[in-house]
Amino acid sequence: MSDETGTGAPAVRVRNLVVGFGPGGDADPVLNGISFEVAPGECLAIVGESGSGKSVTARSLLGLAGENARVSADELSLAGSDVRGLTEQHWRRRRGRDVGLVLQDALVSLDPLRPVGREIADSLRLHTDLGAAARHARVLELLDRVGLPDAATEVRKRAGELSGGQRQRALIAAAIALDPPLLIADEPTTALDVTVQAQILELLASLKRAGTGILLISHDLAVVGRIADRIAVLHEGRIVEQGPAHEMLTRPDHPVTRQMLAAIPVDKPRGLRLSVRAAAPVSPSRSSPALTSPGLASPGPAGRDAPRHTVLEAVGLVKRFTRPGGAEQLAVDGVSFRLARGTTLGIVGESGSGKTTTARLALALTRPDAGEVRLLGQAFSAASAKQRRLLRPGLGAVYQDALSSFDPRLSVEQVLRDAVGGGAGRTGRGGASVSTADRRRVLQLLDAVGLSQGLLGRRPRSLSGGQRQRVSIARALASEPQILICDEPVSSLDVTVQAQVLDLLDELQRDRGLSLLFISHDLGVIQHVSDQVAVMRGGRIVEAGDAARVFAAPEHPYTQDLLGAVPRIGF
């Protein structure tokens, strides 16, 4: 297998690949004539937004494009041999041997009921005539190679018992079990924390150095920049630009590439637009009434001067959860912060650090075991249920998973009308009793978040991720809150859509003098949006302060680690 690659044949060569689906697929193909090749020991990154055809590309190389897919190409060869028109049976013999696949979500890619060692041994059992003992030895060797040090105990664990990073490593071990000349990694790090992401990328880079060709698929240029030798940008089924990584990242030609580069929030100063489509410079054309009131103007980072009125304050919050076993876990352990009017406080931390619990405490959705949340100078978490309800309009919330935060029965219009109407005196589906004033407010909200009226009748389910998040922001703004609490608002979005949503939040903050509590695992995003920043780990805030200071001169070692792991463009 590895000697085949030694003959100089590329791990994969594709010329004029066209893939369409269903009867109309020929007229409007998903992939429209793309060509690329990956040499052994080389990493080609295919980068594009969701819907650009990235995953279809990966699947076509595995003969998994789907039953109703029509795949045609002038050339499609793996390890030097033609794979066009292979039967399913022949494909099965090649998968794993000529090409390995690593998917985004290792949790669903691994059988939850089987030990990972068995999962990895599967391909050895199917493709080689190794005995059980030899297979076991090989599995241990593979786990060691992917950096699961305590391999002997890890093999017996099931997918659910491993952390996200460990699962991804196990999945990579399974994919390289037969030493395939080509490894396809489809968004391998998207679901991971930055430090783990950096480790997985390093692992892929070491495989590359050992001679494996890697086809890396991602929506994020900053991520692929770490290991890719060449980058191909995919847009609407075509490769619009392809070239050496260094050139692509420093001197991009095509507008799509430029737009993707501009969207990366890392190291971009606060207030700088990330999305390039709206050509308007920093000050929006819309007249902004909020700017007329003194003290709210001068939104530039330098202008956010010292003591401002505190709108949201947390004092010594503690929240414990009881695990099923009866053991207690401190999810939030003595967290205090102040959110000043008109500013953004960014809370950053990896999964399990207590960020989301902090957000829920701040929203008074759950009671703290100790400590207190004060909203606009009044007791919030300690107030009666009725009192809290009266205070809630001062606070809006934007969630990571916008879709599940909408009642599935309701259309966009109904969602917004519910939010605008206050819900009082409303019966059932709220048909006739809705006033025209409500209707006008709904239209204003849509306009404020940059959505067209045509979406009013749609169900949130039928909207794109970015549109859903805009509706979610519109709903949060309905009660004219002074504070928005955003819990991972852009984490499930593509980088370019993320840029648009971040720009929108920034614009709304300027226009309305909003104060933002912005929670994210993504340091780049936090750096871009925050005035103040708090770094969380294990339920505690380990470092807090002025964003510029924390990012320029982090004091806590954990912050330094996090910062070091952030993928950035730069050579």
Add this chain to the structure above:
Amino acid sequence: MSDLEIQAGLGRSPRANRQHRPPRRFGVAEALAGLFTIFLVTAALFPALVAPGDPLGIDPLSAFQSPSPAHWFGTDESGRDIYTRVSHGTGSSLLIGTVATLIGLGLGLVLGTLAGMLGPIVDFTVNRFLEVLFAFPGLLLALLFILIFGPGVATATVAVGLATAPGYARIIRGQLLSVRSSAFVEAATVLGRSPGQILVRHILPNTLAPLFVLGTLGIGQAIVWASALSYLGLGAAPPAAEWGAMLSAGRTYIGSAWWMSFFPGLFIVLTAVSATALGRGIERRLRHA
């Protein structure tokens, strides 16, 4: 800047539709089930329209005739036309099935809502009560009820309703709990809605929508059970034209006159199958709506 997204969305949607195609308007099974249901409903409302004869009219001279152009489904021991009797029996079977399902759903709704909404103590109590009921096979529960209140169509109906209630209660409770902890209920809380408003606007509608499907599926089952009770002589009594009772009457002659039990039995099976096919169809459509 939203233009970009909207364009991207438009470009993608037809493709996405092609990949995850919504179900066809009507499957073959659904179409057949629909036709049969139309026949059943017509027979139930206007039995004379589909079978003009008298279901109770005896004609000893033509007893035990096998199916023929004159008597499609044959005749029974008293020369009564089986087709006429089966058609005229549709009304009572459908009525029993529907009413029993409504009783079951109603009771299930009350128990499930109590368990799902009133806190852990009520939840615990109701759950243990349901578990006791679950320990008895449904038919046994129905028999127990009939033992106390005496046989008859009305008691059989109530008995079937009672026997199906625990299952519905469980499903409704689970549905309530999952809707109550869903993100959109939390979002409504953040907007400052009171628990009552949230209950009426979000929790109840999202809990009740699936019940429609459940009920359609349940009618078929209820008809089978009611027929079983009649078969055992605990529901409708002969010579009433009721499927279960007819099945029972034909049992004696099963060796010589198979049609006497075959056709009532066929109708019971087809009705249950149709209800299931329609229920599943509605369920699929709701999910894709």
